[in-house]
Amino acid sequence: MKKPILIIDDEESIRSILAEYLSEQGYRVASVATPSEARKAVKTEVPLLIITDLQLEDSDGLDLVAQLKADLKAVPVILLTGVLFDARVAENLESRSISSYLSKTAPLSRVLAEVRRLIGPA
Amino acid sequence: MRDRAIRRVLLFFVAIGAILAAVALASLWNIDREGESSDWVNHTHAVILELKGVMGALDAADGEAASYAVAADPRFRAACRGSLSDLGEHLALAAALTRNEPSQHSQVLRLQSLAEARADVDRDILRAADRDAAAAIIRANAERGSTAGIRSLADALVGQEIALLEARDRASFVQERRVRLTVWAGAAIDMALLLGVARLIAAYARTRRAAARALEEANAVLETRVRERTADLAAANRRLTEDNIERKWANLALQHQLHYNELIVNSIADLVLVVTKAMNVSRINPAVVRLVGREAEEIINKPLSGVVAIDGDPVGANADPLGPLSRALAEGHELRDTPVLVGDRGGRPVRALLSLYPVRDQDKVVGGVVILRVVQ
Numbered sequence: 023m024k025k026p027i028l029i030i031d032d033e034e035s036i037r038s039i040l041a042e043y044l045s046e047q048g049y050r051v052a053s054v055a056t057p058s059e060a061r062k063a064v065k066t067e068v069p070l071l072i073i074t075d076l077q078l079e080d081s082d083g084l085d086l087v088a089q090l091k092a093d094l095k096a097v098p099v100i101l102l103t104g105v106l107f108d109a110r111v112a113e114n115l116e117s118r119s120i121s122s123y124l125s126k127t128a129p130l131s132r133v134l135a136e137v138r139r140l141i142g143p144a
Numbered sequence: 145m146r147d148r149a150i151r152r153v154l155l156f157f158v159a160i161g162a163i164l165a166a167v168a169l170a171s172l173w174n175i176d177r178e179g180e181s182s183d184w185v186n187h188t189h190a191v192i193l194e195l196k197g198v199m200g201a202l203d204a205a206d207g208e209a210a211s212y213a214v215a216a217d218p219r220f221r222a223a224c225r226g227s228l229s230d231l232g233e234h235l236a237l238a239a240a241l242t243r244n245e246p247s248q249h250s251q252v253l254r255l256q257s258l259a260e261a262r263a264d265v266d267r268d269i270l271r272a273a274d275r276d277a278a279a280a281i282i283r284a285n286a287e288r289g290s291t292a293g294i295r296s297l298a299d300a301l302v303g304q305e306i307a308l309l310e311a312r313d314r315a316s317f318v319q320e321r322r323v324r325l326t327v328w329a330g331a332a333i334d335m336a337l338l339l340g341v342a343r344l345i346a347a348y349a350r351t352r353r354a355a356a357r358a359l360e361e362a363n364a365v366l367e368t369r370v371r372e373r374t375a376d377l378a379a380a381n382r383r384l385t386e387d388n389i390e391r392k393w394a395n396l397a398l399q400h401q402l403h404y405n406e407l408i409v410n411s412i413a414d415l416v417l418v419v420t421k422a423m424n425v426s427r428i429n430p431a432v433v434r435l436v437g438r439e440a441e442e443i444i445n446k447p448l449s450g451v452v453a454i455d456g457d458p459v460g461a462n463a464d465p466l467g468p469l470s471r472a473l474a475e476g477h478e479l480r481d482t483p484v485l486v487g488d489r490g491g492r493p494v495r496a497l498l499s500l501y502p503v504r505d506q507d508k509v510v511g512g513v514v515i516l517r518v519v520q
């Protein structure tokens with residue numbers, strides 16, 4: 023049984039590359055573009071890990087994480103940050119609502135290492 | 145290898161078959177010969193029997209004729225006639241039995257002639273009118289006492305036949321030994337050939353087993369190599385796929401970086417121009433286009449002096465109107481808040497403060513960033 027991961031990002035290219043890479047590594051990956059799709063997806067299947075963008079088109083990634091974590095307290099979250107770093111990320115990290123954050127410029131191997139650290143190998 | 149072995153086995157079987165056929169032919173030939181020989185022996189014994197019968201019948205007829213001559217008893221006459229009849233039969237049979245043997249046949253005919261002559265005397269005695277006449281016939285044939293000649297001839301014939309029988313026995317013995325030797329020799333050779341075939345088949349089977357084992361081992365090695373190679377290829381393919389995805393991700397990150405850099409530069413309200421060491425404009429932000437009123441293509445790759453002039457010099461009037469800027473860039477130091485004039489979209493000069501920051505790449509000045517802050 024493959025471990026499920028949910029990716030939330032409004033950029034299709036980010037979603038597709040991350041999904042392809044993590045699928046190659048043996049995880050079962052679902053990807054969505056918007057917070058409403060994310061809420062639907064977690065109702066269909068509870069993921070073992072959520073990877074979300076900080077800056078979503080119609081919402082803030084941190085707000086979405088707060089909403090999702092209300093029901094999925096045990097699910098770890100990796101926040102992907104762009105060039106503009108938000109200081110609230112560090113605050114949320116300390117409050118444990120976010121397990122870790124990674125810059126979008128970080129190599130995929132770094133992303134994989136973080137995924138494995140949080141939910142183990144595929 | 146396989147065809148050669150099969151050919152050799154076949155050759156062995158052909159040889160075995162040929163020897164068996166030869167032995168069988170020799171045996172059949174011997175059986176036929178034995179059959180013929182047996183017929184010949186029976187025939188020879190029959191000849192001897194008839195010759196002895198001739199002598200027996202002749203002696204009996206003689207004795208009975210003499211008795212009749214003395215006693216005139218008709219019983220002797222009847223007995224003598226019977227013996228003469230037997231004599232005739234024996235002579236006829238002896239002649240018939242020897243008709244295919246010219247030398248014997250001629251002797252038998254001679255014997256027949258002599259015996260018939262003797263029988264005629266006995267018949268004359270039987271036909272005599274009385275005893276005196278019979279005695280007279282006996283006396284008239286003085287040679288009657290010479291049955292010894294007939295007996296001698298008959299004995300000689302019998303002796304010849306017995307000699308032939310003995311010669312045949314000897315030949316038969318030699319032939320029997322020869323046939324026995326042939327059969328045993330054939331059987332021995334066949335056994336040797338069968339042993340050879342068995343060894344050949346065993347050697348062939350061993351070779352086949354060894355070849356099969358070698359083939360299995362080669363296949364196993366090949367399968368292992370194929371598995372290893374397939375695993376290597378799969379791993380290489382996986383690495384290649386990962387590298388490819390990683391490259392796409394890196395390109396995406398670079399695009400992000402460029403996009404945000406551009407956003408950052410474009411969001412600055414001051415005029416930002418990037419210049420080369422030769423003081424040509426290589427990049428501008430939208431604030432330049434807004435103030436100057438010219439499109440980016442009209443400014444980029446053109447001298448900075450087309451946009452800016454040191455305050456006091458009219459724009460474009462001097463051969464090197466930006467001398468202080470060029471020198472500062474060449475020397476690699478900053479200029480801050482130098483008063484300059486910038487021509488706006490209406491051609492009017494606008495006062496601004498120019499700051500120049502050299503751009504270094506590995507400690508080498510490759511250009512500079514010019515920031516113009518309008519001071520009206």
